[in-house]
Structure formats: C-alpha cells, structure tokens
Amino acid sequence: MKSGKQRKAELKANRVKRETTRPVLRGGEPRREVSGGTAPCNPHNLAPSNSFGLPEFAQRGYYMDVLFKCAGCEKEEVWSATRQKWWYEVAKGSVESKAKLCNACRRVERERKAQARRVHLEGVAAKLSKQSAA
Ligand SMILES: [Zn+2]
Known part of the structure; x- marks a missing residue:
C-alpha cells in the first residue's frame, strides 16, 4: 500500500504531465x-x-x-x-x-429595385401627361 505522501506526489506528477501534453486547442469544434x-x-x-x-x-x-x-x-x-x-x-x-x-447579390437586388421603381414612375408620369392632355 502506498502512503498518502507517495500518492500525492504521484497525482502531482500526473497533473504536470497532463498540463504539458494538453493540446493547445481544447475541446472539439x-x-x-x-x-x-x-x-x-x-x-x-x-x-x-x-x-x-x-x-x-x-x-x-x-x-x-x-x-x-x-x-x-x-x-x-x-x-x-x-x-x-x-x-x-x-x-x-x-x-x-x-x-x-452577399455583396454581389445585394448589388443585383438594388439594381432590380431601382429598375422597378423607374418603370413604375415612368408609368405614372405617362398616365399623368395623358390625363393633362385630355
Ligand atoms: Zn449571393
């Protein structure tokens, strides 16, 4: 049977070994x-x-x-x-x-919206000018 002192020393040695061999990146992901x-x-x-x-x-x-x-x-x-x-x-x-x-898709989306707005405003303008001509 080991004495308490021996056991303590053993545990300490194990701990030191664990700490020095532990990988830098701990735990998975x-x-x-x-x-x-x-x-x-x-x-x-x-x-x-x-x-x-x-x-x-x-x-x-x-x-x-x-x-x-x-x-x-x-x-x-x-x-x-x-x-x-x-x-x-x-x-x-x-x-x-x-x-x-993403940046590229945002740019495409912005252009698509701007285009839709232009078409809409042109339509409104055309309608208004037709009304005022009548
Ligand atoms: Zn994208």
Whole structure:
C-alpha cells in the first residue's frame, strides 16, 4: 500500500504531465465566428424591439464578425462587426434581422429595385401627361 505522501506526489506528477501534453486547442469544434473583427455595441442606439431581453451581441457588449450563407447564391460571406454596428445602430435595423445577401447579390437586388421603381414612375408620369392632355 502506498502512503498518502507517495500518492500525492504521484497525482502531482500526473497533473504536470497532463498540463504539458494538453493540446493547445481544447475541446472539439473551432469557433464559427471569424476571428478578428469586433466592434463595441451601444444598446442605447438600437432600434426599439418588443422582445424581452437584449440580443446576444448587446449582452456580450460587442459585435463579432460572423460567417453567413447568402440566400441568393449560397456563397459564404463575412458580415463584419463594423457593418453589424452600422446596421443595428445607425440604420436602426431590427435587432432580430441578420445578413441575408452577399455583396454581389445585394448589388443585383438594388439594381432590380431601382429598375422597378423607374418603370413604375415612368408609368405614372405617362398616365399623368395623358390625363393633362385630355
Ligand atoms: Zn449571393
């Protein structure tokens, strides 16, 4: 039978061994967030919301770059922390909303909307000029 002292020494040796051989990255999955970009969150600037409690980024106190998949082309793109801050605090986007389209798809969508608006306004203008001519 081992004495308490011996047992203690053994445990300590094991602990040291464990600590020195432990891999640098502990525990499974790499983080989903892209490392690097963060931006401080100011909850007072957020758009009012009916939901209870603060959104995740407000609880954490800062925004983090996140990867998302574009709803248009399924490409993965980074929604950067500074752009999130702009969206939620300057543009007053809903705190429940998230990035949906990649840059390329957003540009296409913007162009499509602008085109639709032009067609609509031209139609209205044509109708008005017809009315005033009559
Ligand atoms: Zn896209």
